[in-house]
Amino acid sequence: MERVKGFPSRCLKMLARWLCPGADDDHAAIAQRLGMLPKSEVDHADDLAQWVEDERAAIAQWEEAERAAARDSLQAFTLRLNKRLAAGAGRSGNLVFSPLCLYAALSLWATGARERTLNELLGVLGVPSRDVHTFHVCTLARQALTDRPRTGGPRVSFGCGVWHDATVPLRPAFRDVNFHRQPEEAREQINAWVAALTNDLIPTLIGRDALSHLTDLVLVNTIYFKAKWNKSFDEERHLFHRLDNIAIDTPFMRGFGRQRIAWHNGFKVLQLRYEQGRPLPVQSQPQPTYSMCVFLPDVRDGLCWLASQIA
Known part of the structure; x- marks a missing residue:
């Protein structure tokens, strides 16, 4: 890395790591970020430090705006879903659902969808594009799914998976089982996965005869939460x-x-x-x-x- 006029090379490398955490001294990202500096600002250390502060403040502002957009997207989805499910439950039925789980399951479906199906899913989720939606899901996961049992905090376990029949070609990231020839074995495999994630609180999610040779795809989402009250009752x-x-x-x-x-x-x-x-x-x-x-x-x-x- 070349020495910038008026700024020690060692300090410049420290600054580069600050701008690009985890990058090597000669990483392309560092060169790209430093190349954005106007020459007039590189000549003076004070100006360079001020540029860094402005850059970090702008990034923080953008990230906070994106976090707010992710929360608004999930909130709007929750309200629409609650209105629809409550109408179906009527006055005599109980209604329990996790908006985050349903949001994540549809998000997983959207990951592999295209064209009209993708557009319809994005419309239901309330996001303009797949890229924006991917960022929202990652943001929500960091905000809402922090597992902290080792520090005495809540125990949070979250899982989202797709099982598809082996005859249906999908990306390698999705699990393949044999629904057509071995539906019972596929059911047991999915239930074992759910039981492990929920600490055996849900040993059987998929009931008998729920899967058959007509099944091609199963989306499964589960969340486990356990915590103590801040003040006991x-x-x-x-x-x-x-x-x-x-x-x-x-x-x-x-x-x-x-x-x-x-x-x-x-x-x-x-x-x-x-x-x-x-x-x-x-x-x-x-x-x-x-x-x-x-x-x-x-x-x-x-x-x-x-x-x-x-x-």
Whole structure:
């Protein structure tokens, strides 16, 4: 690497590593980044240092904008999905789903899709292109799926896989099984993969006779989360009023102390934080925190109204 006028070579190499982490001294990326420097700014160390600060600030601003776009994309997808699923569940059914899991499963499908199928998937996910979507998925994974059991934090395990029949040519990254001739063996293989990722909480995801010789492709997504409350609760039984006006004796969590509560028109939101554990080593990305948010309507039969307001 050539010495820049007015700037020691050793310092220049340190600066290059700062701009391009993990790169060698003669890496092409370093030369490219340094080649972007206007000559008038290279002549003075102070100007060069200021250019570096401006560059890093611009990159940080762009990354934060992309993280916000990824969150907005998932949030919009969640609201649309909740409205559709809630309408199907009706007043008497329970509804449990993971927007992140469904988002990831469709994302995996979009990875191998083309033309009309790809455009339809991107429209459902709410992103303009495959490249933007790939960045969003990576950003969401870093933000929401940080496994921290060694520091006393939450245990998070996430898996997303595609199994395709051996007669269907796909990229090597996708798993191949024999649905046509050995559907039961394929079912056991998928279930074993899910059980391992969920710490055996879900030993059987694919039921018997769910796969057959007509099956060509199976997308599987799973998430496992285990954490302690930041402040523990005592158990106390109270009447729980269901939507069908039947009240049943149910164990409730009871605790005292300051809580994070937001009041809105017609409902409240309670945020219950999980124990985060010891801080991780210093990172460029902000470390995620986990909590449960409970939405409670002001009136006893206001759940359906609340769901419509959220959607």
